[in-house]
Amino acid sequence: MTTGKTMAFNRIALLIVLALTSCASQRAAISAGELRNHVSWLAADEQEGREAGTDAAARSAVYLRRHLDAAGLIPAGDNGTYFQYFDIAAPSLEGxxxxxxxxxxxxxxxxxxxxxxxxxxxxxxxxxxxxxxxxxxxxxxxxxxxxxxxxxxxxxxxxxxxxxxxxxxxxxxxxxxxxxxxxxxxxxxxxxxxxxxxxxxxxxxxDVQKQTKRARNVLALSPGISGEVITVGAHFDHLGWGGEGSLAPGTYAVHNGADDNASGTAVLLELAEMWGANRGGPVVANRGVLFCFWSAEEKGLLGSDYWVENPTIPLPRVLANVNLDMVGRVAESKITVGSASTGDCFGEPLAVMQAYYAANEIDFKLNIMKGSLPGGGGSDHMSFHKKSIPAIFFFSGLHSDYHKPSDDAHKLAYPQMAVLADGLAEFIASLQVVADGFEYHKPQAPVDEEGEVRHVKRANVWFGSIPDYGAEPLDGGMQLSGTSPGSPAEKAGLLGGDILKQVADVEIFDIYDFMDSLSTFNNGDTIGVKFLRDGEMKTTQLTFFPRPVGSAGRPH
Ligand SMILES: [Zn+2]
Structure with missing residues (x-):
């Protein structure tokens, strides 16, 4: 949270930045209807969950290219095209x-x-x-x-x-x-x-015969004068018909991936159109913006990783990355911002974004985390961190439809997404002109009271909590945004909004305490869980049992 003192300091910087980016405020607002159209197309059953390397993902790439081309952006993939191809592992064949x-x-x-x-x-x-x-x-x-x-x-x-x-x-x-x-x-x-x-x-x-498939990133440039670029990215691939990343065990069904990540893709596409020459574009800025639609994120950040290893714009000219992954569950008008500490350059643009909301009396809250999400957040910004490039992550949080066939288009909050997108336009325009701060700072690892780095221990058991990463309970604790269906947490009666305070005899101040606590239990154990609900301390009993087979999961 920002202190009064730094706010005052930011306000001076802000006035300068606002003067420089006044053109940004005159851009046409992004419409909820267009976002809904993009998400509805990308997350329709016909697109079969956009798994990287499939025809369905190729169709989605062509959809993106058509809109980018119409908006007058410059192709920035292989050989003057919008696409950058790369190989990914396909299911092996038995020899x-x-x-x-x-x-x-x-x-x-x-x-x-x-x-x-x-x-x-x-x-x-x-x-x-x-x-x-x-x-x-x-x-x-x-x-x-x-x-x-x-x-x-x-x-x-x-x-x-x-x-x-x-x-x-x-x-x-x-x-x-x-x-x-x-x-x-x-x-x-x-x-x-x-x-x-x-x-x-x-x-x-x-005898296992390895196969490969071709996947493609989609890349479009709005050029600047200096040759430097800000990359703004979102992955457009998802899980296809399920498989390893699915959290719906044993289900063979289209995983539509509306929030993950048709939401980020739609917002990015609208932003790209805003920056396109045929749509008015920006008054030519000092720095360009490279719009990056990554593929194969779900298979391990493969598309963004391939790009940073094989950049279509030399990396020394890439100043920063902005990552949008799961930005559709914003009905409560708030978004979590992770990894902002990786570059001082993000401070002013975030202040500009907040000032834009304040000036227009729009209620939309940025939960700017002090550090990174646990595990870094597990999305494409991490490919840039690997190359020591500041990269920031916008994320509306996990939910019970995450990585399931029920992550559907009708569950997204389009009016609030449009508000987020308008604010992001201010953010990006500001990042195009901000004076400096592009030096990379390693993501802050969580530290204990003695300042020692804390390592997250591996949980032995399945709890079934869905943490609310954006919430920072005043007196500590881990707030839930929900529980996984059929999980021990659900059976114990825990609900979204509950703040976990104690698990067995471990006091919980943050998510790391919580994860540590899970490393000490085994299936069959019954433990007491203390939590705050509507300000009242409550206790429940929770019994651990194994997660259904096939539901191994990784964030995003
Ligand atoms: Zn995902």
């Missing part, structure tokens, strides 16, 4: 995996998560004293990931896993550390006997 003992060759199966490798080594039981550089033999209890990790941790180079039931090629998501082949019980019994009777050397081949 012919084998296990050879002497001259006997056995057909075996593998997993898409296994590395494609061949090993020639001694076969030993997984619980042998020394398995270093050997291939281990084990019978699976169904916890394949844990079994493979354990063998790898013990130094094994590969694992032969037996299972009573057929295990599908794609049964284990993600990547496994060592090669895996799967065998049936009959072969397991034979191998068990062989290993029991003496030294057995085997040749193991896990």
């Amino acid at each position: 012919a995996s084998t296990l050879m003992i002497g001259n006997d060759v056995f057909d075996v199966n593998t997993l898409s998560a296994s590395p494609a490798q061949t090993h020639h080594a001694q076969l030993v039981f997984a619980d042998a004293d020394d398995v270093e550089d050997m291939i281990v033999l084990a019978k699976s209890d169904g916890e394949i990931r844990a079994e493979v990790r354990e063998a790898a941790a013990n130094g094994a180079v590969a694992i032969v896993l037996a299972s009573d039931e057929f295990v599908a090629f794609d049964a284990v998501p993600g990547k496994l550390p060592i090669a895996v082949v799967l065998i049936d019980i009959k072969l397991y019994e034979k191998l068990t006997l062989d290993v029991f009777n003496g030294k057995v050397n085997v040749r193991l081949k896990a």
Whole structure:
């Protein structure tokens, strides 16, 4: 929160900036109707959730290009086009995996998560004293990931896993550390006997054929005189029909991604049009603005990461990044601003944005966080941090539709999104002229009372809280914006607006305390949770149980 003293200081700077950017205030306001049109198109079932590398994502890219071209922006992708192409991993194909003992060759199966490798080594039981550089033999209890990790941790180079039931090629998501082949019980019994009777050397081949697909970023420039640019970005891809990033386990349905991130895409497209030569454009500014529609964010920030590694405008000319990811749930007229501390350059533009709302008597609140969201926020601004470029993040918060098929267009608050977009126009125009402050400051890591950096511990259990990142409860605590459906938190009766104060015997001052507390519990534990509801301290009992399978999730 800004103190009175810095406010007064900011106001002087603000007057100067307002004088410089008065043209910004004369731009036509962004309309809720146009935002709704863009989101409705992008998040329609026909666009199939815009998964990177699919035809649906390509259609969305063409939609963006059409609007950018009509607005008179300059293509800023590969070879004078709006697109920048890059390869992403596609689902692997199963090849012919084998296990050879002497001259006997056995057909075996593998997993898409296994590395494609061949090993020639001694076969030993997984619980042998020394398995270093050997291939281990084990019978699976169904916890394949844990079994493979354990063998790898013990130094094994590969694992032969037996299972009573057929295990599908794609049964284990993600990547496994060592090669895996799967065998049936009959072969397991034979191998068990062989290993029991003496030294057995085997040749193991896990044949996994990696595939790639092409994805594309969409890039458009509003040029400036100096050649320097401010990048403003939003990812337009989402989860397609579900898969690894989905929080709706076992569901095969279009994940529409209206808030995540058709909302940011629509706002960015309207801003880009505002800066386009055919729509009046800005009075040519000193610095240009590069509008970046990233793909494959959901697969690990791949589009923005590819761009910073292969920039279409040299990185020394890129002064700052503004990231819009999930900006549609703004019905309460507030937005969380993360990572503002990574550049002093953001101070004045944020003040300009607030002054614009104040001057027009618009009720819209910026919750400017002192540091970053936990984990940095997990979105495309982090690709710029990696290159020591200041990058700021606008985010309206998590909700119970996050990464589910129910993240639909009708749930967004379009009038308030338009208000946000108008304020962002002021923000960007200000960033085009702000004098300096483009030196990068590392995101502030959370520190404890002694000033030591706090590391977030991994939770053992699923709580099901949806934190309200924008809320900063006066006397500490972690405010919820809701709970995940079917979660322990929901079953315990917790609601959006509740402020968690104590979890078992751990007092909660902020989200880091909360995450730390979860590292000490196990499934089946029942604990007391103290929370404030409407100013009143309450207590409830919460019992941990496992999250349904297939709902592994990562923010954004
Ligand atoms: Zn997402």
